[in-house]
Amino acid sequence: MPVAISPNDLSLLDLLTASPPSNKKLSHRRRDAELDPLLLAAAIASGPHITRNHYHHDFFPPVMDPKAQGAYDWTRWTGEEVGAAQGPRKKYTYVSRQAPRSKRLQAIGGKEESKENEFQREAVDPLRAADNLPASTKKQRAPSTSVINAAVPPATRTESPELEIKCMARTRIPTPHGPAFLHLYHNNKDSKEHLAIVMDPAQLSDAPNPAVPPIRSRSLDAIWSESETEADRITRGAYVGRLSPHSQTPSQPFAEHAVVSADSIPSPLIRIHSECFTGETIGSMRCDCGEQLDEAIRLISQPISIPSTTPDAPPTTIPGRGAVVYLRQEGRGIGLLSKIRAYNLQDLGHDTVTANLMLGHKADERGYEIAGAILRDLGLGTECGEGVRLLTNNPDKVLALEKEGLRIVERVPMIPRSWQRRHRHATEGAVPVNVAMDVEDELEKERRSGATLIGGGAAHGEDLEKYLRTKVLRMGHMLPLFPERTDRDALDD
Numbered sequence: 454m455p456v457a458i459s460p461n462d463l464s465l466l467d468l469l470t471a472s473p474p475s476n477k478k479l480s481h482r483r484r485d486a487e488l489d490p491l492l493l494a495a496a497i498a499s500g501p502h503i504t505r506n507h508y509h510h511d512f513f514p515p516v517m518d519p520k521a522q523g524a525y526d527w528t529r530w531t532g533e534e535v536g537a538a539q540g541p542r543k544k545y546t547y548v549s550r551q552a553p554r555s556k557r558l559q560a561i562g563g564k565e566e567s568k569e570n571e572f573q574r575e576a577v578d579p580l581r582a583a584d585n586l587p588a589s590t591k592k593q594r595a596p597s598t599s600v601i602n603a604a605v606p607p608a609t610r611t612e613s614p615e616l617e618i619k620c621m622a623r624t625r626i627p628t629p630h631g632p633a634f635l636h637l638y639h640n641n642k643d644s645k646e647h648l649a650i651v652m653d654p655a656q657l658s659d660a661p662n663p664a665v666p667p668i669r670s671r672s673l674d675a676i677w678s679e680s681e682t683e684a685d686r687i688t689r690g691a692y693v694g695r696l697s698p699h700s701q702t703p704s705q706p707f708a709e710h711a712v713v714s715a716d717s718i719p720s721p722l723i724r725i726h727s728e729c730f731t732g733e734t735i736g737s738m739r740c741d742c743g744e745q746l747d748e749a750i751r752l753i754s755q756p757i758s759i760p761s762t763t764p765d766a767p768p769t770t771i772p773g774r775g776a777v778v779y780l781r782q783e784g785r786g787i788g789l790l791s792k793i794r795a796y797n798l799q800d801l802g803h804d805t806v807t808a809n810l811m812l813g814h815k816a817d818e819r820g821y822e823i824a825g826a827i828l829r830d831l832g833l834g835t836e837c838g839e840g841v842r843l844l845t846n847n848p849d850k851v852l853a854l855e856k857e858g859l860r861i862v863e864r865v866p867m868i869p870r871s872w873q874r875r876h877r878h879a880t881e882g883a884v885p886v887n888v889a890m891d892v893e894d895e896l897e898k899e900r901r902s903g904a905t906l907i908g909g910g911a912a913h914g915e916d917l918e919k920y921l922r923t924k925v926l927r928m929g930h931m932l933p934l935f936p937e938r939t940d941r942d943a944l945d946d
């Protein structure tokens with residue numbers, strides 16, 4: 454009787470007659486080497502022979518909160534090429550995270566700095582070149598702190614240096630709402646470039662009104678070094694008037710005695726804005742940050758009417774003036790990575806506050822020390838200079854800025870444009886015959902020219918509605934809350 458040869462028998466025969474492996478190590482080849490995880494997953498999914506060992510491959514380090522102990526920090530992941538030829542194994546060498554001893558000694562005042570070090574420090578830290586910074590940019594320390602410090606031996610002091618900021622450059626930016634002056638600041642507390650967008654078009658005028666003090670940066674107008682030329686000053690923005698091939702007048706350093714009392718005009722309008730990549734750059738309508746930035750610039754640029762002192766004379770009008778301080782505190786200070794994760798938690802049904810807490814953050818991790826220093830540098834909100842009108846609904850922001858010593862004379866509410874429209878509809882009452890067309894017309898009217906979100910229309914939608922309600926209900930924002938959405942509002946979207 455003929456013997457049937459099965460495929461298994463042939464495989465066995467192949468195995469027994471095959472030449473032995475030249476390198477013994479090959480018979481124990483690592484099973485996770487050069488495997489494409491996706492290919493493997495597909496093979497596992499399609500075949501019935503799944504053993505528990507399939508689940509033990511650890512293709513990726515665990516995805517956890519980067520702050521959790523032992524967790525892989527995905528912000529440092531640079532990617533890898535699947536299937537790329539494996540070179541020799543990397544040698545890991547120990548690199549100390551501690552600053553060199555000389556630097557540590559210098560920080561605790563244990564040794565005098567050598568001339569060479571001093572030179573190097575100046576080269577890397579632009580703030581060092583600003584020893585002639587006016588006192589107004591340095592925050593005054595409360596006397597009680599120095600008393601406590603005096604009792605502590607120098608070697609044990611861990612106090613961080615006093616905040617110093619410096620305006621590195623300024624330039625004119627034409628915006629859909631009028632001209633602005635963009636100021637870029639460096640500071641000695643973080644490595645971020647915070648900004649101030651100053652609206653003060655009167656500075657471009659040939660005959661500015663002497664009763665209206667220009668909003669200018671003290672640190673920018675200071676003379677930075679003896680060797681600085683006029684061309685250097687103009688290039689970094691320390692000029693007056695409008696810069697052109699025919700007009701190049703360097704500014705003078707700020708003189709305290711030159712402060713103009715501005716009691717006769719309303720205080721400048723100020724907005725402290727925190728960076729929001731999603732809302733400002735890609736037009737996310739999960740929040741209204743892009744719209745808020747645009748609305749702030751628009752409101753600040755509105756001309757100001759000043760009532761006349763004599764009964765018969767008409768009111769005079771001056772150009773709008775104020776500033777947006779743009780702080781690089783993405784995601785209320787938790788950073789873009791955490792904010793993106795928070796959005797996923799929000800899609801699971803949690804609100805913006807709970808999502809932050811679930812990721813181990815506070816609801817709001819922002820600080821306003823740098824904002825306070827920037828405003829002081831611009832001469833705004835100081836005791837001897839002008840007070841400010843602050844554009845915000847956020848009570849915490851008002852308190853934090855007052856703590857920084859900012860003189861706030863008025864809070865101006867920041868009402869989302871979609872809520873302004875709903876309010877108009879609610880108060881105007883009668884519903885027009887062709888509602889859809891009416892809303893379209895209104896949106897068209899609100900749309901302004903502008904290449905980006907600045908100058909754009911209103912943000913709206915279901916996600917934004919939830920976000921705004923959470924701000925009012927859980928973060929105490931001072932906004933009148935509307936009842937739940939109506940059919941009429943749905944048409945606005």
Ligand SMILES: Nc1nc2c(ncn2[C@@H]2O[C@H](COP(=O)(O)OP(=O)(O)OP(=O)(O)O)[C@@H](O)[C@H]2O)c(=O)[nH]1
Nearest residue numbers: 727728729740782783784785792795805845846847
């Ligand atoms: N963590 C987190 N941050 C968000 C979220 N949506 C917007 N942000 C950030 O919130 C900041 C803007 O803060 P807002 O709360 O809108 O404004 P505010 O400054 O507190 O208050 P107002 O002055 O009244 O507008 C920006 O940094 C945004 O990136 C969110 O869902 N989660």
